[in-house]
Amino acid sequence: MTQLNEALLGILACPNCRSSLVVDYEASELVCAKPECGLAYPVRDSIPILLVDEARAPGHRRVEVPETAADDVTHVVVRAEDE
Numbered sequence: 001m002t003q004l005n006e007a008l009l010g011i012l013a014c015p016n017c018r019s020s021l022v023v024d025y026e027a028s029e030l031v032c033a034k035p036e037c038g039l040a041y042p043v044r045d046s047i048p049i050l051l052v053d054e055a056r057a058p059g060h061r062r063v064e065v066p067e068t069a070a071d072d073v074t075h076v077v078v079r080a081e082d083e
């Protein structure tokens, strides 16, 4: 996707929690930087769609969590995304 304007990114915020957003160029998404929120907003034709209704919840990513790591779900998710 086309590079997003950095100045634009600086003023954008998650409409759900008002945290800053990071660009995921591979997925063409703007992802909320707040781990407890983590909503991913789609970018269409270089225009970020900052609507909670359009956002993808992080829980939609299917991650196998071993029972022993149930207390540590955040770290399990981070490792899965690194692969």
Ligand SMILES: [Zn+2]
Binding pocket: 014, 015, 016, 017, 018, 019, 032, 033, 034, 037, 038, 039
């Ligand atoms: Zn957020």
